[in-house]
Amino acid sequence: MQAIVERCAQEAWGAEVVAVLSNKADASGLAWAAQRGIATAAIDHKSFSSREGFDEALAQAIDQHAPDLVVLAGFMRILTAGFVEHYQGRLLNIHPSLLPAFPGLHTHRKAIEAGCVVAGATVHFVTADLDHGPIVAQAVVPVLPNDDEDSLAARVLVGEHRIYPQAVRWFLEGRLQVQGCRVRQLDGEPQSLML
Known part of the structure; x- marks a missing residue:
């Protein structure tokens, strides 16, 4: 989030966060955003008896800002x-693996245990299927022989901070086209980053 806010300002995207x-009142990102004058809200998922109830409240809070x-x-x-479905075509996520490999949690551990020689992160449009959806961009890093989860995660994070702001900017500037399960960057810019 911080990388997106900072790049938006530095590169003068003509947009704003x-x-x-x-869903956590103590999330450090809320304080960071508030210090920069960005509206914040915390909606505790534990206050709701169902996922649907939480998601409805979350959508109402989001829609107040008309993003x-x-x-x-x-x-x-x-x-x-x-x-x-409410945000179809305008909901992006980043996942710390080279999707479709290793959806869910503990992605770095899974990559190491599987003997992968590369790992990375994926920006994708969100679908109802967990950690699936048309891929916008991927960052690829080597898995080194002495890697543990923390060292691999640190290198992947560097890639995340580069590809996520870029993918957001492409979307906002109308430079992405979804064709079925594929996303095309209309200027031909690379959608993969090797670190």
Whole structure:
């Protein structure tokens, strides 16, 4: 989230991050955003008896800001099909693996245990299927022989901070076209980054 806010300002995208929301009131991103004058809200998922109830409240909070794009960054809740449908085509996520490999949690451990020689991160449009959807961009890093989860995660994070702001900018500038399960960058810019 911070990388997106900073790149938006540095590169003068002609857009702004209008709000930062979290399901955790103590999320450090809320304080960081508030210090920069960005609207914030916390909606505790534990206050709801169902996923649908939480997602409805979350959507209401988001819709108050009328965003062109909803960006998930560090949001670790599974969203309902209704929520995803409400934002279809304007809901992006980043996942710390080279999807479709290793959806879900513990991606770095899974990559190491599987003997992968590369790992990375994927920006994708969100669909109702967990960690699936048309891929916008991927960052690829080597898995080194002495890697543990933390060292691999640190290198992947460098890639995440580069590809996620770029993917958001492409979307906002109308430079992405979804064709079935594929996303095409209309200027021909590379959609993969090797680190």
